[in-house]
Amino acid sequence: MTAWLIALAGGVLIGLAATLLLWLNGRVAGVSGIVNGVIFPKREDTAWRAAFLIGLIAAGGLYMALVPGAALPRTDYSRAGLIVAGILVGFGTRMGNGCTSGHGVCGLGRLSLRSLGAVLTFMATAIMTTFVLRHLWTAT
Amino acid sequence: MAALASGALFGIGLAMSGMTDPRRVLGFLDLFGDFDPTLLFVLGGAVMTTVVLFRFVLRRGSPVLASTFHLSNLRHIDRRLLGGAAIFGVGWGIAGYCPGPALAGLGIGSREALWFVPAMIIGMLLHRIVNRS
Numbered sequence: 001m002t003a004w005l006i007a008l009a010g011g012v013l014i015g016l017a018a019t020l021l022l023w024l025n026g027r028v029a030g031v032s033g034i035v036n037g038v039i040f041p042k043r044e045d046t047a048w049r050a051a052f053l054i055g056l057i058a059a060g061g062l063y064m065a066l067v068p069g070a071a072l073p074r075t076d077y078s079r080a081g082l083i084v085a086g087i088l089v090g091f092g093t094r095m096g097n098g099c100t101s102g103h104g105v106c107g108l109g110r111l112s113l114r115s116l117g118a119v120l121t122f123m124a125t126a127i128m129t130t131f132v133l134r135h136l137w138t139a140t
Numbered sequence: 141m142a143a144l145a146s147g148a149l150f151g152i153g154l155a156m157s158g159m160t161d162p163r164r165v166l167g168f169l170d171l172f173g174d175f176d177p178t179l180l181f182v183l184g185g186a187v188m189t190t191v192v193l194f195r196f197v198l199r200r201g202s203p204v205l206a207s208t209f210h211l212s213n214l215r216h217i218d219r220r221l222l223g224g225a226a227i228f229g230v231g232w233g234i235a236g237y238c239p240g241p242a243l244a245g246l247g248i249g250s251r252e253a254l255w256f257v258p259a260m261i262i263g264m265l266l267h268r269i270v271n272r273s
Contacts, residue, residue, distance in 0.1 A: 003178050010152075067156075
């Protein structure tokens with residue numbers, strides 16, 4: 001299979017996973033919100049969130065470990081860069097109530113204008129950041 | 141069990157699509173450089189699926205295993221939403237990780253995920269602290 005076809009199939013699986021959670025549990029598959037709900041539990045809603053995360057971590061890890069040619073994570077990025085990026089992602093997804101999955105996959109699936117606003121914004125700043133770090137920063 | 145299955149399917153989708161490799165993500169975000177359009181098919185495939193299937197799901201009065209759908213009623217686009225999204229995008233553009241792929245990386249013991257995920261949780265904690273005061 002060609003790369004774009006595998007990517008498309010992976011995307012459809014992500015969409016099916018989100019549909020399954022909404023259809024059966026009535027919940028939005030927004031990963032940042034689910035993590036937040038497990039770390040800072042409020043009500044009785046911790047069990048399904050923990051189950052979702054266990055499934056994601058275990059199955060994602062197993063796929064990468066077992067399937068030849070799977071996209072393995074990079075290993076050599078600077079520790080400081082990872083920490084700064086992680087803090088911004090954690091803070092930003094809480095302030096904006098969602099990430100690529102919640103606003104992107106689920107919000108756009110509901111044709112939410114609010115989510116479209118969020119998606120266009122984070123795509124724009126992510127593209128700008130990549131541009132600065134790859135083409136301006138290194139050039140100096 | 142339903143949530144476990146959904147999470148597993150989500151994780152397989154992420155790993156299969158290449159989202160779990162931040163080099164590919166940054167290649168996709170590098171619009172003005174060495175642009176790699178492959179991940180456009182991931183977002184396209186996922187959103188096409190939810191746009192079609194969510195319509196059928198939400199036509200039901202309630203989900204199969206719960207009494208109500210838990211959906212956000214927020215409609216307005218405000219500075220908080222766009223500011224948060226902008227900050228998230230900067231973090232995404234630095235290292236190439238959004239929350240889902242970073243967590244999947246934990247499953248294979250990725251060194252980068254082991255630094256990124258705790259930092260992400262600290263970021264969430266910081267937001268709680270800032271919001272409280």
